[in-house]
Amino acid sequence: MSTHLLRQFPTLKALGAVSRELRFPWSYLSTLAVTEPSSPAVKTAIPGPKSSTMKRDLNLIQNTDVVHFFVDYDRSMGNYIVDVDGNVLLDLFTQIASIPLGYNHPRIMKVLTDPVNLAAFANRPALGMYPPSEFAQILSETLLSVAPRGINQVQTMACGACSVEHALKGAFMAYRRRERGGSPPTQEEIETSLLNTPPGCPKLSVLSFKNAFHGRTMGALALSHTKWVHKLDFPSPCWPFATFPTLKYPLEEFADENNAEDARCLAEVQDKIASAKRAGQPVACVATEPMQCEGGDRYGSPNFFQGLQDxxxxxxxxxxxxxxxxxxxASGKFWLHEHFYLRDPPNLVTFAKKMLTGGFYYTPDMRPTEGGRIFNTWTGDPSKVIMLKAVLDVIKEERLLDRTADTGIYMIEILMAAQNKYPNLLSNSRGLGSLAAVDLPDGESRDKIVGKLRSKGINVGVCGSRTMRLRSTLTLERKHIDIFADRLHAALKEM
Structure with a gap:
C-alpha cells in the first residue's frame, strides 16, 4: 500500500496575501511556519521553567495535577507540538487523539479566514430552535457523507460524553415505545417522571464492559470501569457489566484461545442480560467501544462483535x-466497526474528537417521536461542522485512509521489532491505523519509558495499567515513525 505525501503548506507570503485580501487583523497568521519541523528538538527538561511557572499560576485557580506542559500553539505545526519553553516534540498523542490533520493545518486556517464563515464563528446558535439556513445541507455534506453504512439519521452534540448521554436516551425511549406498543405515555407516567419514580422513570439498565470508558458525565460514567479517580464519591446506578475479551498476541498464534475467550465473554453477556431481567431491571442497551481505549487498547474480534449484535x-x-x-x-477505515463486517448497522454510533464535533448516528427506530427529548441549549456547534468539511475534503483528496492504514502497518512492524529486541520490556504490540499500543511489565516501567521518550522529543500517552498508547494524526508519514523508532530504541537502552 503506497503512502501519499502531504501537500506543501502555503508559503508565508500566500498566508499574508489571504489576510490582506480579507482585511482581517489576524496578525498571528504570519507566525505560522512554512512546514512542520524536520525533527524533535529538546532544549530543557519537560516541563521546562516557563511551563512550571505557568502551572503554578494556574494551580491558584484550578487543580493542575494532570497538566503535562504548556503549549505554544502558534508555533506548533503539523505532527509537531511546541511547548512554551521552545521544546519541539513529535506528537503521537495529539490532544488525546482529537486532532485529525495536525496543528495549524492550512485548510483549517483557510476556513477561519473565509468571510463566508464569519457569521458561523461569531454567532453560536441554539440549534434545536434556531438553526442556520444551510444547516441541513451542511449536515448532508459532512456528517451524513461519512455515516456508518445503512444509517441516515444524525444528531450533533458538543462532546463525547454528552453524545453518549443522549444516545442512551434514544435507546431508552425506543425501548419504552415498544413496551407501550406505540401508544402515547399515560398520565401516570408523565406525572411520576417528574418525581424520579416508576413508571415514568422506569427501572431500565444499560450493560457495559469491564475496563470500558465512555465519559465523565453521570450516565456515561456509570458505563465506565477503568480508574477509581473517575468514579470515587459519585453516585451511580447499579447497572450490569460483563467481561470484555482479553486477546492474546500474536493473534494468528492464539486463534483457538481467542475464539474460546470470545465465546466465554458472549456467554457472560447473555447471563447478565437474563439476570437483569429477573431482577426487574431489564437491559435496554448494550454500550461498548469497538476497542477499549482508556482501558488499555483492548480489541474485540469481528467474531465477538458479530455475536454481540446477534x-x-x-x-x-x-x-x-x-x-x-x-x-x-483513526483505524484506517472511517469507523473502526467497519472492520467487524456486522450484518446490520449498530443502532447508535457516538462520535467526537477527530470529528471536531460531538454527536451520534442512529437508526430510525431510535428517533424520538416528540420534540425536546434530545435537546440542550446548543446541541453542537455549526462552526465545528464547517471545519469538519475541510477535514473530510483533505481526507478524500489525499487518500488519508489509505495512508493511515499503511502507516499503521509500519508502526506495528516498528513496535514488533523493538519487542523482539527487548522481550523483557515490551509485549503485545497491537494496533490499527493511527491506533497503536504496546505493553510494559508494569505501570512504573511504562511511565518511565514515557518520560524518557518525552525527554527525547516524543510525546505519547498511556492507558490501562501498563500500556503505552500511540495516537497519531491522519497525516503521519513513515518518516515520522522512523524518528519515533530511533528515539524508542534509545529510550529502551536506558531502561
Missing amino acids: ICQENSIALLLDEVQTGAG
Missing part, C-alpha cells in the same frame, strides 16, 4: 458503539 437483536436490545476515539479514519 444477542442484542435476539433480546430486542439496542447496540451502541462508542466511536468517540476510534472514528474519523
Whole structure:
C-alpha cells in the first residue's frame, strides 16, 4: 500500500496575501511556519521553567495535577507540538487523539479566514430552535457523507460524553415505545417522571464492559470501569457489566484461545442480560467501544462483535458503539466497526474528537417521536461542522485512509521489532491505523519509558495499567515513525 505525501503548506507570503485580501487583523497568521519541523528538538527538561511557572499560576485557580506542559500553539505545526519553553516534540498523542490533520493545518486556517464563515464563528446558535439556513445541507455534506453504512439519521452534540448521554436516551425511549406498543405515555407516567419514580422513570439498565470508558458525565460514567479517580464519591446506578475479551498476541498464534475467550465473554453477556431481567431491571442497551481505549487498547474480534449484535437483536436490545476515539479514519477505515463486517448497522454510533464535533448516528427506530427529548441549549456547534468539511475534503483528496492504514502497518512492524529486541520490556504490540499500543511489565516501567521518550522529543500517552498508547494524526508519514523508532530504541537502552 503506497503512502501519499502531504501537500506543501502555503508559503508565508500566500498566508499574508489571504489576510490582506480579507482585511482581517489576524496578525498571528504570519507566525505560522512554512512546514512542520524536520525533527524533535529538546532544549530543557519537560516541563521546562516557563511551563512550571505557568502551572503554578494556574494551580491558584484550578487543580493542575494532570497538566503535562504548556503549549505554544502558534508555533506548533503539523505532527509537531511546541511547548512554551521552545521544546519541539513529535506528537503521537495529539490532544488525546482529537486532532485529525495536525496543528495549524492550512485548510483549517483557510476556513477561519473565509468571510463566508464569519457569521458561523461569531454567532453560536441554539440549534434545536434556531438553526442556520444551510444547516441541513451542511449536515448532508459532512456528517451524513461519512455515516456508518445503512444509517441516515444524525444528531450533533458538543462532546463525547454528552453524545453518549443522549444516545442512551434514544435507546431508552425506543425501548419504552415498544413496551407501550406505540401508544402515547399515560398520565401516570408523565406525572411520576417528574418525581424520579416508576413508571415514568422506569427501572431500565444499560450493560457495559469491564475496563470500558465512555465519559465523565453521570450516565456515561456509570458505563465506565477503568480508574477509581473517575468514579470515587459519585453516585451511580447499579447497572450490569460483563467481561470484555482479553486477546492474546500474536493473534494468528492464539486463534483457538481467542475464539474460546470470545465465546466465554458472549456467554457472560447473555447471563447478565437474563439476570437483569429477573431482577426487574431489564437491559435496554448494550454500550461498548469497538476497542477499549482508556482501558488499555483492548480489541474485540469481528467474531465477538458479530455475536454481540446477534444477542442484542435476539433480546430486542439496542447496540451502541462508542466511536468517540476510534472514528474519523483513526483505524484506517472511517469507523473502526467497519472492520467487524456486522450484518446490520449498530443502532447508535457516538462520535467526537477527530470529528471536531460531538454527536451520534442512529437508526430510525431510535428517533424520538416528540420534540425536546434530545435537546440542550446548543446541541453542537455549526462552526465545528464547517471545519469538519475541510477535514473530510483533505481526507478524500489525499487518500488519508489509505495512508493511515499503511502507516499503521509500519508502526506495528516498528513496535514488533523493538519487542523482539527487548522481550523483557515490551509485549503485545497491537494496533490499527493511527491506533497503536504496546505493553510494559508494569505501570512504573511504562511511565518511565514515557518520560524518557518525552525527554527525547516524543510525546505519547498511556492507558490501562501498563500500556503505552500511540495516537497519531491522519497525516503521519513513515518518516515520522522512523524518528519515533530511533528515539524508542534509545529510550529502551536506558531502561
